[in-house]
Amino acid sequence: MKDWIRNALSIRQPRRPAPVGSLPVVGVFIVRGTVKMLVTHPVSTELWDWLVLSGWRNMPVKADRRKGLLLPDGALKMLIDADPAERNQAHARILELAESQD
Numbered sequence: 001m002k003d004w005i006r007n008a009l010s011i012r013q014p015r016r017p018a019p020v021g022s023l024p025v026v027g028v029f030i031v032r033g034t035v036k037m038l039v040t041h042p043v044s045t046e047l048w049d050w051l052v053l054s055g056w057r058n059m060p061v062k063a064d065r066r067k068g069l070l071l072p073d074g075a076l077k078m079l080i081d082a083d084p085a086e087r088n089q090a091h092a093r094i095l096e097l098a099e100s101q102d
Contacts, residue, residue, distance in 0.1 A: 021058035023048050032056045034068035035098050040076050047080060054091060069098035 006012045024030050024039045031037075032055045043051070075094045082090035 019057075020052050024058055029059045030056050031059055031068075034066070035071060035095065036068055037071040037075050038073060040073055041080055043076070043080075046084075050084075050087060051079075067100075069100060071095075071098050 023043055023045065026039055026042060028039050029036045030039060030051070036059075037056070071094060075097065078090055078094055079087065
């Protein structure tokens with residue numbers, strides 16, 4: 001009911017980005033807006049700092065039911081293997097691979 005009222009009165013507030021968390025562990029999802037990526041490999045501190053600056057955050061809740069885009073399982077490995085100077089281009093290519101989450 002509250003959701004309907006917020007929509008009807010146009011008083012919906014945009015969500016603020018989640019706070020930066022600790023290094024994600026293998027097996028959890030990280031999010032950037034509506035895009036989710038599964039952490040399949042250990043993430044270095046340097047890579048996590050870069051991901052945070054690129055807008056990635058730890059999943060704010062355990063069971064996120066929001067619909068969005070899901071990156072393929074090898075996406076994080078592609079970022080890990082990318083040269084730091086080429087990481088922005090690799091990131092752009094990876095985001096193009098995102099598929100709708102059913």
